[in-house]
Amino acid sequence: MADHSATRRGEPTLCSKIGAGAAVLVGDFWLARAMELTITSAKRDSMAKIFSKAMTNLAEGEMLQLQKSFGEGTDEKDYFKIIYCKTASLFETACVSAAIASDASELQQKAISxxxxxxxxxxxxxxxxxxxVGDDSLGKPIGVDLREQKITLPLLCALKNAPERESEIRKMISEIHLHPQYCEQIRKFVIDASGVMDSEKILIEYIFRALEAxxxxxxSREKAYLRRVAEYNRLRKV
Structure with a gap:
């Protein structure tokens, strides 16, 4: 909804199929159902706490991303705060709530978190x-974040490697809606300045952290599955 995308991972978004108003109502319905299940759970106090934390994180992350848009001011600290709030906190909620529901120990809850x-x-x-470096044919279009003026890790890594171009690149991002050709120029800069390669290294570090946890x-079969999920993330194309 917030980024007005017509597709997500190669499939039409709900908003594009039924309109923004109806999509908001569908989201409200499922949020209400989730809260209903939470408060009727035998572990409702713990469940309600973790779900309310996730909702707060989502809103905080979206607001920070909007605040830091347009190529100005976003640094690595902001980036990791945004992706924790908008993405990692959802993974955390799903896994920790399952651990709570299955009577996992506090040590196990911390590990799965x-x-x-x-x-x-x-x-x-x-x-x-x-x-x-995605593939449009696989449902992962290139340059979506750039066109929305979002500063992400590959660009931050590239700017760290070529600080003499930071002012120029950030100015190009702030004007990208006026000059769409900047998108490909910035993409080439990021690749040439090893932004993608350095981001891959950081990605692997986080996968190792997940496996170590x-x-x-x-x-067990379940542990093996969680391990495969983490390892697959490095190789996926969509």
Whole structure:
């Protein structure tokens, strides 16, 4: 809704199919259903706390991203705050709520939280990498974030490697709606300045953190599945 996208991962968004008003109502309905399930849960106090934290994080992350749009001011600290709030906190909520529901120990809840946060951050970094080197035919168009004037990790890494061009590049981003050709120029700069390569290294670090967090769990089919999910994230194309 916020970014007005017509597609998401190669499929039409709900907003594009039924309109913004109806899509908001559908979202409200499912939010209400989630809260209903939360407050009727046997672990309702813990569940309500983690779900309310997730909703707060989502709003905070979206507001920070809007505040930092237009190529001005976004730094690495802002970037990781935004992706924790908008992406990793959802992974954390899903995993920790499952741990609570299954009577996991506090140590296990902490471990699965670390796994989920690291996986969520890695997932978003991969998405941001694909914005520079994705494949339109696989449903991952290139340059969407740039056209929306969002500063993500590949660009931040490239600017760190070529600080002499930072002022020029940020100015281009602020004017990208007037000069669409800037999108391809900035994309080439990011690739040439090793922004994608350095982001891949950081992505792998977070995948290792996720895998390490699983070490406190005994070997099982479920643990093997969580491990495969983390490892797949590095290779996915959409």
């Amino acid at each position: 670390e796994y989920a946060i690291s996986l969520g951050i890695a997932f978003q970094i991969k998405d941001d990498i694909l914005d520079y 699983l070490s406190s769990f005994p070997e």
